Amino acid sequence: MTHRIFAIVALVVLAALPPALLASDQDFYISFASRIMIYGIAATSLNLILGYGGMISFGHAAFLGAGAYVVGIMMAEGVSSAWIAWPAAVVLSGLFALVIGALSLRTRGVYFIMITLAFAQMMYYVFISLKEYGGEDGLNLPTRSVVGLGLNLKDDTTFYYVVLALFAATLFGLHRLVNSRFGRVIAGIRENETRMEAIGFPTYKYKLACFVIAGAVCGLAGALISNQANFVSPKLIEWTQSGSLMIMVILGGIGQLYGGAVGAAVLLILEEVLSAYTIYWQLPVGIALLAVVLFAPRGIAGAFTRKPK
Amino acid sequence: MSTPLLEVRALQKRFGGVVATDGVTLDVRRGELHALIGPNGAGKTTLIHQLSGFLAPDAGEILFDGANVVARSFHDRVHLGLARSYQITSIFKAFTVLDNVALAVQARSGSSFSFWKPLASESALFDEARTLLDQVGLGGKADVLAGNLAHGEQRQLEVGLALATQPKLLLLDEPMAGMGPDESERMIELIQGLKQSIALLLIEHDMDAVFRLADRISVLVSGRVIATGLPAEIRENAEVKRAYLGEEMV
């Protein structure tokens, strides 16, 4: 019950944010808030495989980049419709996840981490080499995706509400997923994979499905981020980006429903606030991360849920 | 006479120079509790690994319910009705006892590629899980975290997980490992209760339990079955005595 109340209150607050910001002449932050939610979607997708599935993927930014580039490349080729480009981003990212996951999940432990990292690096170098689409300098998007229906995404407030809708849908979807049969299997695999096999679950298939879902959702985030920034570059796929996503998950609460969202908000706000004071803002972020990892491994959202005894 | 449920014929397995399984032949009949005993290092666990599908034998046949399962995977065999419990407890410590068993029931009842419908709404699944818990004597502990159970209770849960797959034959790998007298007594009663419904291959060192429960006993020494028969016969068998006494003298 409390959970449902919290969710509704949060939704109302988020919906009321743009008018409040407009009224107080801070409407620059509407775009920033969209950015937070988009990274919230990306971090939530990582939380699914990292927190719930226990798979330490160090190449998740690959899917963010894939989704972003799908939209960017399609726009460069004349296709601006969101109804085509965004589903394409989701599907293609999902396909990448299928290939990468199918190969990587054959490995365990550090080998899995390394292989996922390697795949992301491969994608990074491939996009750097695509000179027609900007190469290392990146690709500018002349406009935002076209939705029609009287909605103009170029207006930051409209874009914000579209992002909010997708953000809420993602979290709701995750909520249903973790409480479903599939979610229980993933949790079981994380707990004791050998026993899951012994009970009769083909664990590889489930992990792969989980990986693909996460990749596809991250692709959606990628489509949105390229819209938000009107720009896409290989920097999105750098391994430090994958690291940032992991930081968001651990800060926010690994394996917690709102972990990705909270973590994205905390990291991005921290970045924004600190960089106003110093160019060395990564220093306190690094210290905060270290502190959380050592002393509060369940993250911020974890502090609000009952610890299993 | 009906065909045995499990037939093992001339099973061979070596690890480098060591012959772990040396032409093992035995069978388990429907409805019987067949105990497998033998001194340490006889190869009992290696045999169980080959029966359950964890290890592939080098030669020989394993016929389950008439079909040769040597090439079949671990969980294919589970789906066919051949399940095992483990000597080292392997449960889901962070889940409740009920959720542990429910997960095992979930494995064999319908597809789990279901992403939307809440699991909590499947009352039939949880009813069946509770019945299983009663069967293994954990009915009152449904909502306890499995990690918080006493050792003996965890072993009971261990059997419960294997039972949830609705096996025709259950391989019990030292269910009484590490148990005191009270816990062992409870486990013996549990196994007695199972005898009506399924066939059991029991590996145990606890001779008291073995002789109380077994319909037939096979003795494994150095990878070979040196004797198979009724408990009374095995008790009197000279070769068996020598195998055990021999071990004690060392």
Place this chain on the structure above:
Amino acid sequence: MSGILILEQTLNGLQFGLMLFLLAAGLTLVFGIMDMINLAHGSLYMIGAYLMAAIAQATGSFWVALPLAVIATAIVGMLLEIALLRRLYQRDHLTQVLATFAVILISNEVIRLIFGPQPVMLNAPPALSGPVELLPGLSYSSYRLLIIGVGLAVAVLLYFLVAKTRTGMLVRAGASNREMATAMGVNIKALFTVVFGVGAALCAIAGAMLGPILAVQVGMGESILILAFVVIVIGGIGSIRGALVGALLVGLVDTIGRAFLPMLFREFLPPTYASNLGPAVASILIYLLMAVVLFWKPQGLFPARG
């Protein structure tokens, strides 16, 4: 494609590979013995390079600065181990990844604070700034020859240390079976700190030697760190021999690939494809190599752990 060019690139690959080996050796030991993923290893490389640049600047001498920088970095490494890293040995891999990633962020910013964001000058010793004629027609940088020499010398020294000394035996025992080593009464804590210090020293040598060739700048550790991990995955975790073989493989494949693949592609593919594909494939060559090795030998070429 002249033979001279191939020889030259092979030497470059050898040089790079040997330096990679210095990094990989420390990394594989830490991973093999302490079962710890240490992303901060690249930061020690960076610190070594910066300390070298600073001390060389202060003393005016490359040769004086080198041992000082190495010792200083070893001390930094050991302090890091004692203060922080030893808390991570018992934790899971994800915690180790995140904690050492935090160390990367922190050390990058600290270095930036002290030295500023611009790359720092580090020059080769003046005596070695010119080329040497190895073969008729093949002139090679004498400094790079020094690097190769240093790399080989350290490899031999390391082999001697690990294979022939008592400490080395303890290290190898720890790599293959930690519990056994502890049971035998080895002071594990001290051993770990020493191993870490040695690893840091190796990083410093690599950083100091490569400094004049690559740029000494913030973030230099990250790019070489990934290569080092690829090396130890290929070579087998915990194996120094594997680190050497893996490093040489990676160094040669990467260098020769980058030098000749674009050329090769231009011969056989239409120009638009070649100009994109060539460099891209050259960059990902080592990852493909890693994937192939893992496919054939999932534990790497020389897995140390039983």
